[in-house]
Amino acid sequence: MKAVVVEHRGEKGALKEIPTPRPGAHEILVRVIAAGVNPIDWKRRDRANEAFPFVLGQDFAGLVSEAGERVTRYHQGERVFGISDFGAYAEYTVAPEDDHEQPVAKIPDSVGDADAAALPTAGLTALACIEALQIGRGSTLLVVGATGGVGGFAVQIARDRGGRVIGVARSSNRSLAESIGVDEFVAYDRENVTEAVKAAHPDGVDAVLDLVDDADAIKSMAQLLRPGGKLVSTIHSVDVDWFAERGIAAQNVAVFETLQMSHAGLRTLLELLERGRLRVVIAGERALSDAVVALDESKSGSVDGKLVITVE
Ligand SMILES: NC(=O)c1ccc[n+]([C@@H]2O[C@H](COP(=O)([O-])OP(=O)(O)OC[C@H]3O[C@@H](n4cnc5c(N)ncnc54)[C@H](OP(=O)(O)O)[C@@H]3O)[C@@H](O)[C@H]2O)c1
Structure with a gap:
């Protein structure tokens, strides 16, 4: 699959072909449709304790492509969004069904992929x-x-x-x-x-x-x-x-x-969206091949709202 990978400290990241991850028993494999851009994505490239190589990004929205054998909450084909340690600027990502630090939730029909991807972090x-x-x-x-x-x-x-x-x-x-x-x-x-x-x-x-x-x-x-x-x-x-x-x-x-970094936290945000009390301001959508440029935009500090990377 294609993913935007940082191989060594000091590199900005590049679109590469890497093996598609396999979901563990408690994990879902997600075909990413949109990935949200956050300052943490470019800050990770400079972090002293970062393990290289890594796939950029963490916020995703997409479709469950495969569910591990112990997964009960999600099924193939369902729309989901959340945070993944694996990385999100990629055609596929994996996330645990239930994990405090990598929360996942289903996307209601009324919420679009870009809005969902922009929301988690x-x-x-x-x-x-x-x-x-x-x-x-x-x-x-x-x-x-x-x-x-x-x-x-x-x-x-x-x-x-x-x-x-x-x-x-x-x-x-x-x-x-x-x-x-x-x-x-x-x-x-x-x-x-x-x-x-x-x-x-x-x-x-x-x-x-x-x-x-x-x-x-x-x-x-x-x-x-x-x-x-x-x-x-x-x-x-x-x-x-x-x-x-x-x-x-x-x-x-x-x-x-924080406690909010949870499935319940994502549900609270969705409930605000569905009540019309929260609006996602999308600053722009960029192609996966332009992800590194999108990070430069984020780093410039002049993004109004959220940038989203769309994955074909
Ligand atoms: N600790 C955590 O867990 C955690 C989690 C998420 C984010 N963060 C950090 O929190 C920070 C904000 O994140 P973000 O996602 O909101 O970043 P962002 O989308 O880049 O927004 C930063 C905003 O700061 C504004 N700004 C820049 N200089 C300013 C100034 N002098 N006075 C007032 N506003 C100014 C910019 O607005 P203008 O365009 O109007 O200049 C910009 O919209 C980042 O450093 C991020 O890494 C930390």
């Missing part, structure tokens, strides 16, 4: 962050990076739970941010974000989801949060003790360690 991360921040009716949430993959889903999940959202993004993304439910918009390329949020919320916001700021920059969030406020970073930039000394409950969320 970013959607589950957004869900985990919104739950960690305990967003509920009347909460005020600041999302830094509101029109990216995780941010776009987080804004919508927060709104579904009755939260009020201040979204930070590039000025050209104002209408996109508003279309997904951002109540107040701050353009980081036009305004001083800290000053703008402080002026609008002098008593502080309840929560901050920061998808962008490094360990130094994220400290400026302390002055925007009310005493007892909550802060989450997805890029591990939070110094938990530093924030605790200032009365802020801050944490670094790693989605693979």
